Amino acid sequence: MHRSGFKGFVSKLLLYLTLALIVFIFFFPFYWVIRTSLMDAVDAGSMPPKFFFTPILDNYRQVLDEADFMKGLQNSTIVSLLTLAANLIISLPAAYVIARRQQRWMMFTILFFQMAPWIVLLLPWYIIFKQLGLYDTYIGIVLANLTFMIPITIWLMLGFFEDVPVEVEEAAWLDGCSHLGTFIRIVIPLVKGGIITICTLGFIWTWNIFIFPLVLCGYNTKTLPVVIYGFLADNQLDFGPLCAAAVLITLPVVAFTLINQKYFRRGIALGGRK
Amino acid sequence: MPALLVAGSLFIYPFIRLIYLSLNHWMLTTRQEPTFVGFANYMQAFTQDTHFWTSMWLTFYFAFGSVAGQFIIGFALALILNREFKGESIFRTFMLFPIIATPVAMSLVWSMLMNPMMGHLNYYISFFGLGPSEWAANRSTVMPSLIMVEIWHWTPMTMLILLAGLKSLPRDPYEAAIIDGASKIQVFFKITLPLMQPYIFLILLLRIVHSMKVFDKIYVIASGGGPNRASETLNIMIYQEAFRALNYGYASTLGIIMLVLILIITVVLFRYRERSWRY
Numbered sequence: 040m041h042r043s044g045f046k047g048f049v050s051k052l053l054l055y056l057t058l059a060l061i062v063f064i065f066f067f068p069f070y071w072v073i074r075t076s077l078m079d080a081v082d083a084g085s086m087p088p089k090f091f092f093t094p095i096l097d098n099y100r101q102v103l104d105e106a107d108f109m110k111g112l113q114n115s116t117i118v119s120l121l122t123l124a125a126n127l128i129i130s131l132p133a134a135y136v137i138a139r140r141q142q143r144w145m146m147f148t149i150l151f152f153q154m155a156p157w158i159v160l161l162l163p164w165y166i167i168f169k170q171l172g173l174y175d176t177y178i179g180i181v182l183a184n185l186t187f188m189i190p191i192t193i194w195l196m197l198g199f200f201e202d203v204p205v206e207v208e209e210a211a212w213l214d215g216c217s218h219l220g221t222f223i224r225i226v227i228p229l230v231k232g233g234i235i236t237i238c239t240l241g242f243i244w245t246w247n248i249f250i251f252p253l254v255l256c257g258y259n260t261k262t263l264p265v266v267i268y269g270f271l272a273d274n275q276l277d278f279g280p281l282c283a284a285a286v287l288i289t290l291p292v293v294a295f296t297l298i299n300q301k302y303f304r305r306g307i308a309l310g311g312r313k
Numbered sequence: 314m315p316a317l318l319v320a321g322s323l324f325i326y327p328f329i330r331l332i333y334l335s336l337n338h339w340m341l342t343t344r345q346e347p348t349f350v351g352f353a354n355y356m357q358a359f360t361q362d363t364h365f366w367t368s369m370w371l372t373f374y375f376a377f378g379s380v381a382g383q384f385i386i387g388f389a390l391a392l393i394l395n396r397e398f399k400g401e402s403i404f405r406t407f408m409l410f411p412i413i414a415t416p417v418a419m420s421l422v423w424s425m426l427m428n429p430m431m432g433h434l435n436y437y438i439s440f441f442g443l444g445p446s447e448w449a450a451n452r453s454t455v456m457p458s459l460i461m462v463e464i465w466h467w468t469p470m471t472m473l474i475l476l477a478g479l480k481s482l483p484r485d486p487y488e489a490a491i492i493d494g495a496s497k498i499q500v501f502f503k504i505t506l507p508l509m510q511p512y513i514f515l516i517l518l519l520r521i522v523h524s525m526k527v528f529d530k531i532y533v534i535a536s537g538g539g540p541n542r543a544s545e546t547l548n549i550m551i552y553q554e555a556f557r558a559l560n561y562g563y564a565s566t567l568g569i570i571m572l573v574l575i576l577i578i579t580v581v582l583f584r585y586r587e588r589s590w591r592y
Contacts, residue, residue, distance in 0.1 A: 057393055058400075062407050065469060069410055071433065072422045088433050152324065154579045156526045158548050159568035162555045163327035163334070186324060247415045249529045254556060264417040268533060271421055278425055285418035296413045300406065303413070307473055 076282035083278045098283035108284065111266035117177060118252075118262055119245040122184040123238055129185070130192035131234075135222060137193060138200035152190035160186065161254045168255060175257035183251045187244060192237050195306065199233035200226070236302040239295070243303075246292045263288045334565035340558075347562070354566035364542060364550065365567070372546040374456060376524035379463035380517060386464065387471030388513075392501075394472075395479045408469040416466070420533035423462045424449065427534070449535045452543040459544055462530055467523075471516060478512035479505075518582045522575055528552070547571050 075083050077094035102108050164183060165174070173179035203226055211221040227234075249264040256265060267284050296303050335354055339347035358365045394404075411419070426434045427448035435445040448458045486504045495503070506513075531538060531549050538545030538553060545553065547567065555564035 051398075054393065054396075054398060057390075058398075058404055061390060062404065065411055065465065066407060068419060068422045068426065068465075069414070071426065072418075075425075084431060086431070087436055151576065151579050154522050154575050154582075155324075156548060156551075156568070156571050156575060158526070158528065158551045158555075159331065159572050160324070160327050162551075162561065162564055162568060163330040165556075166334075166561070167327060167330065243413055247413075247417075249417045249532075250552075264415060264529075267421065268417055271424075271533065278431070281421060281425065285415075285421050288418045289414045292413055292415060293410065296409065297406065300409070303409070304405075304473075307470065307477075 072282045072285050075278050076286050078279055080277065080279055083282075098279040099287070101280050102283045102287060107266050107269070108263075108287075111261060111263040114177075114256075114260050115246060115262040118180050118184065118260070119242055121177060121181045122188060122245045123241050125181060126185055126188040126192055126237070126241055127234065130189050130237075131196065131227070132222065133189070134193040134196035135200050135226065138197045139205075149190045149194050152186075153194065157187070157250060161250065165254055174255065175259050177260055180252055180255050180260060180262070183255055184245050184248065187248075188241050191240065195237060195240075196230065196233050199230040203229050232302065232305070235299060236306045239299040239302045240306045242295055243292055331565050331568055334561055335569045337562045337565075339562040340560050350562070354563050355570075357563065358566055358570065364545070367542070368545050368547045368550045371456065371544065372525050372548070375460060375463070375527065375544075375546055376521045378456070378460045379467070379524050380520045382460065382464040383468045383471045383520060384513075384517060387468045388475055390468070390472045391475040391479055392505075394476060405473070408473065411466050411468075412470050416529040417533055419466070420462070420530045423465075423530075424534045427458060449544075450540060452540055455535050455540060455544045459530055459535060462534065463524060463527060466530075467520065471520065474516055475509070475512060478509055482508050514585060515582070518578060518585075522578050525571075525575065 076098050077096070078089075078092055079095055079097065082089055082092045161183075168174045168179045173182070207225060207229070208221050211225045212218075216224065247264065248262075249268070252260070252262045252265045253268070256262065267281075267288055270281055270284055334347075336349060336351060337347040338350045338353065394401075426432050429435070429445070429447045429450050432448070434448065438446070446454055446458075449455045482505070486508070487500065490500050490504055525546075526548055527546070528548055531544055531546060532552075535544040537557075538549040548571070551564050551567045551571065554560045554567060558564075
């Protein structure tokens with residue numbers, strides 16, 4: 040299909056105008072939060088909005104000086120890492136076994152897990168965790184995160200494990216490898232891509248989740264989203280520090296995802312396949 | 314299978330506990346021990362509690378409103394962008410931002426933007442001759458405001474998935490249609506839509522279920538279902554009943570109702586997947 044030069048030009052122009060508009064709309068809040076985080080209170084409150092101003096870092100300093108914020112950062116990091124590690128140890132073998140056996144009802148259960156409203160589980164968890172002394176502990180919040188992570192991990196890993204030919208494993212057994220040895224040495228390296236995908240999705244999830252720590256974490260283990268929500272309650276109209284906090288909390292997850300972009304995309308694509 | 318053990322103990326036991334709780338009257342504020350009341354809580358929800366039906370309506374309003382918006386905008390964008398162009402990968406990177414950014418932080422940003430006094434959104438819409446809106450602070454505008462944020466949040470996701478779908482379509486029918494002289498609109502309705510049907514159906518269902526469970530946005534932007542419960546969806550209502558009113562029994566009942574609703578949707582989804590998606 041050949042287009043005449045002018046028509047091609049117009050269609051290209053339209054395309055790029057659309058692109059610019061889309062990027063503008065979807066990126067505007069990010070532009071706004073970064074800009075406001077670099078302003079002093081006078082600039083941030085000025086109307087009409089200022090486009091040119093002297094950037095300052097005071098807001099960031101203020102947020103980072105906040106003991107609550109540092110504690111939240113530490114908690115978020117610990118919870119994320121623990122969840123990712125525990126998730127791999129538990130889910131990989133399970134996904135492997137299910138992939139080799141093809142159980143339809145398992146698929147349904149997993150799908151339902153994924154769909155279930157978390158708020159419904161939070162109430163019994165809250166009561167049980169209080170009784171068991173797991174309330175406001177890392178173990179409690181990690182367990183809650185795992186309940187979300189395990190089904191989605193199994194779901195995604197099924198596809199990867201099914202792609203591993205059985206012959207490869209049989210060859211390893213014949214060479215005297217144990218089941219566990221085969222799994223760790225042969226199968227796991229073959230599904231590395233899937234593991235990175237899972238870790239990317241898992242990090243986004245555990246870093247961003249708000250409702251679990253809101254209910255299950257008290258003063259000692261509350262993660263960043265809960266901390267930043269507390270900031271909002273404390274200073275409604277002091278936009279600068281709030282924006283700085285918002286930028287700081289979003290930064291790690293954005294950076295991490297952009298590094299692993301390829302894998303995140305694959306995760307989305309697989310999600311669409313459901 | 315340790316995974317099943319963990320999942321089982323964290324899912325099935327709480328679930329049984331939930332069912333049991335839903336049959337009890339247990340309010341922490343009254344210092345009364347849990348008492349078995351049978352289906353009284355369910356009766357209360359369906360017949361006495363007027364807000365129950367309101368919240369059901371709000372839940373579906375929010376879910377269908379935001380999913381319709383996401384889908385129409387996302388599909389339109391996917392169709393426009395379904396070709397090769399320079400800067401495609403940069404563009405896609407940009408589109409990931411709303412999806413991955415911490416929802417609480419972004420809700421915070423939106424609530425600042427939508428602040429009736431100091432927010433900049435009112436300033437920008439005044440260019441289009443639109444009056445200052447109170448956004449989430451007004452009963453009549455709070456739901457559309459929240460739906461707007463939800464659409465902003467998830468349209469990129471819908472778009473990316475639909476785009477992947479469009480790219481995977483076979484080329485032959487299109488070439489045949491062009492030879493037969495079909496118009497672009499005909500091609501869209503006769504070829505693209507039917508071929509995309511599995512993608513469309515699944516995305517719609519998944520997004521609807523997801524939107525029914527939205528918590529962060531409503532909690533942060535509309536301060537927990539306000540003003541005056543005008544944005545209190547079922548999800549938020551359960552939270553409020555459970556952790557504000559400490560009305561465990563009734564909250565469990567509402568939880569069960571929500572679970573059943575979503576179970577029905579899941580069954581439909583699964584049936585459909587079974588039928589059309591063997592791989």
